[in-house]
Amino acid sequence: MSRPVRVLHLEDDPRDAELIHRRLKASGPQCEIVRVADRKGFETALDRQTFDLVLCDYNLPDYDGPTALRHARAHRPELPIIVISGTVGEDEAVECLKAGATDYVLKQRPQRLGAAVSRALKEAEQRRQLRQAEEALRDSEERFRSAMHFSAIGMALVAPDGRWLEVNRALCRITGYSAEELRATNFQSITHPDDLATDLEQVRRMLAREIDSYQLEKRYIRKDGGIVWISLGVSLLWTPDGQPRHFISQIQDITQRKEQEQKIARLSRIHAVLSGINSAIVRIRERQELFAEACRIVVEHGGFSIGWIARLDEPTGRLVPVAQAGLPLDLGGGSQSLEPRAGFAPAGVAEIALREGRPAIDNDLGAGRRSADAAQYPDTLSIRRAAIELGARSVIVLPLFVEERTFGVLTLYAPERNFFDEEEVKLLTELAGDISFALAFLAKEEKVNYLAYYDALTGLANSTLLLDRLGQALRAARRERRMAALVFADLERFHVVNDTLGRSTGDACLKEVASRLRRQARAEDIVARIGADCFAVALIDVSDADEAAHLLHDRVSAFARQPIVLSGQELRLSARFGVAMYPSDGQSPETLYANAEAALKRAKSTGEPFLFYTPEMNARIAESLVLENKLRAALEKDQFVLHYQPKVTVRDRRITGFEALIRWNDPELGLVSPAKFIPLLETTGLIREVGRWALSRVARDCRLWAENGVAPPRVAVNVSAIELRQKDFLDTMIEAAQMIRDTNGLLDLEITESVIMENLDAVTGKLQTLRGLDMQIAVDDFGTGYSSLAYIARLPIHALKIDRSFTAGMTDSADSLAIVTSVISLAHSLRLQVIAEGVETPQQAAMLEELGCDQMQGYFFSRPLPPDAVGRLLAAQPPEQREARRREASTARRIRPARRGKAHRR
Secondary structure: OOOOEEEEEEOOOHHHHHHHHHHHHHHOOOEEEEEEOOHHHHHHHHHHOOOOEEEEEOEEOOEEHHHHHHHHHHHOOOOOEEEEEOOOOHHHHHHHHHOOOOEEEEOOOHHHHHHHHHHHHHHHHHHHHHHHHHHHHHHOHHHHHHHHHHOOOEEEEEOOOOEEEEEOHHHHHHHOOOHHHHHOOEHHHHEOHHHHHHHHHHHHHHHOOOOOEEEEEEEEEOOOOOEEEEEEEEEEEEOOOOOEEEEEEEEEEOHHHHHHHHHHHHHHHHHHHHHHHHHHHHHOOOHHHHHHHHHHHHHHOOOOOEEEEEEEEOOOOEEEEEEEEOOOOOOOOOOOOOOOOEOOOOOOHHHHHHHHOOOEEEOOHHHOOOHHHHHHOHHHHHHHHHHHHOOOOEEEEEEEEEOOEEEEEEEEEEOOOOOOOHHHHHHHHHHHHHHHHHHHHHHOHHHHHHHHHEOOOOOOEOHHHHHHHHHHHHHHHHHHOOEEEEEEEEEOOOHHHHHHHOHHHHHHHHHHHHHHHHHHOOOOOEEEEEEOOEEEEEEEEEOOHHHHHHHHHHOHHHHHOOOEEEOOEEEOOOEEEEEEEEOOOOOOHHHHHHHHHHHHHHHHHHOOOEEEOOHHHHHHHHHHHHHHHHHHHHHHOOOEEEEEEEEEEOOOOOEEEEEEEEEEEEOOOEEEOHHHOHHHHHHHOOHHHHHHHHHHHHHHHHHHHHHOOOOOOEEEEEOOHHHHHOOOHHHHHHHHHHHHHOOOOEEEEEEEHHHHOOOHHHHHHHHHHHHOOOOOEEEEEEOOOOOOOOOHHHOOOOEEEEOHHHHHHOOOOHHHHHHHHHHHHHHHHOOOEEEEOOOOOHHHHHHHHHHOOOEEOOOOOOOOEOHHHHHHHHHOOOHHHHHHHHHHHHHHHOOOOOOHHHHHHO
């Protein structure tokens, strides 16, 4: 295009953005780049400006690539989008492409960016031409035929039986056939056999009028025998008498995109192999086990047909296989005989790799070796033949080195021809380097032993050595009937040091802490570093808990009393301590370790400077962890359900709405009351995910009721303090309200008074915004948290809910009756509705009616009901009540809240 290309770049890191901009300006077209760093800027820019291209980072703090893609596709479907990121797995890359990404570029390989941008712009221009062609078709078929022949997109008119009637020059270029040759045949003859059935099924459905058009990706076999991937769009024109006239096909060559997808998939698999083998290198300390695991990973995670490792036997100059995966042959790996040995074929890949000390490649195994070579070098070629029989088409041999001496080779067979190009070889060379490093690492036994028992940064014992020495000390304490204590010390907010002063300053600080602890400890004590900012001191030979506390105060905690001066900066540290005593808190090193850790966690959660462990505390923590794990599994396995309890008017029992109540449908226990798990959901933060699930489930149930011909009611959901404190609380509620509003339902909120009083001003502002969405807001469990009603007038609420404890007691207790009477009177004076919870008897209902209470809910009218029972209950209501509910929903839908636009943008 003659003007500069306008590019919208979504990237939160200015350095990465600058590198991308420089690369784009150096290798791409002339660009005018607008960079945005977050979701709001991205969506605002898309709404208000015009762009030719979008560059999108895959990972952002508050945004991700797929979400950005979906938004861009929804608002600017014509824009080409290129995803740029550091690392991504195969699944994520495929997800981006399915979500509408035009291409994907790794930040480590920005040299592709210019070509990717040019291709994306070219494809966008082609799509624009296609749209122009489609518009011409609507004007007149003759004009379409004229445009078809000059279109850059392949186009054709095809008879109902598949014969080519007319084709344009672009289609001839794609297929390699002339127009006359194509018209002499049909589309079935050049469609790849594996794709023909799918294509013919779509044609059948279109002729049967089941569909109006279809699109698919398939392969053509070109005249020269090559394979070309195409994106096919087909529509059908009918004659006035209802007979099929001809198909109109648009064909776009997407071979380059498909090859790029396959390239990304291959590179992602190799990255997965790198990650897996590096993980194995970290955890495996035995050479043969490492070899076997490396071969397994390259086959299972890398998609290679075969992987095997052989060492070079220097006296004989032959390769000795030591591990393999994927081969049906027994190469003799393991501790038994290592026969058969593999020789070298002349100028073969193994011989070249070892002689020249570089990767050697054969990208076409089909060429093979001649029979004379096979007779002279049977061992090597038997492996080669077995690999070909298993579908291998390419091979690479990577030399392995230990201290600059050749150790052996890693051989990988791939199922595709021409698999190994420059990028794959670079990554696999890195892989071989990592294995070589691991071999050198394992060869240095003393260094390995040191790292196994000591912390490399501070020189202190690590947790392994701590447990070993603690075990020895406890055995001595048992013999001498003495006590011991294990103290865990956790540095508070230490991450701030790293974040503000840098990692090197943080490391220097940790070394100083370790030095101070070592100086303060007695000779018999054990000092260790057991975490990034966590230390342990085993106090050996103490008389009782008082002495342990004295040593903790005088010695262990002394390191934090004086500031640490580093690079002119004065750092003042603080710490929390957890203590477990031997033998009362544990008689084994492992038990003592676990209990000291539990005490530390308790100290951190309570804010105490230090705490001693007690068995009761450990039991509570263990029980809580089990329940937490079960709750996480319940969320993943969709074990939560919503039941709905109706709210009715006291006077005439008319249903005014429902309260959504969560239940846990545990496979072992059945339906679990929320009182048993809601507190833990709030403690662990899982309440946020469960809350979002509940909102989506309410919307789903409202939609089902509406589909069954029942007007959805008002549904109230309970909101916790944790949810209310979230920055995206308003956006989440607005989006949920809109989803429910789209079903003709209405969303209400119930919030306890203790939650409101945490931050009255902030809560008031949020509730005022939500009230603008026609939400009715009720204060739940009223009367249980605060005795004053003075703040109620300040809140934008609709109703007070009297706690069930007062409702249950008002027929027997004068005090409860006085409270209920006062709440109803004061609420009515403030023009608020009053809802009584837990109404279970006719006497309670009659008394509430006498007192002028507005609404009630409880077992007297109905238990909480599953969604299908709610639909039946609503359908059974008198017609005038159902009509009143529909009018209420219709009125609410006409209200346009101020923030509704933002909810739509989400």
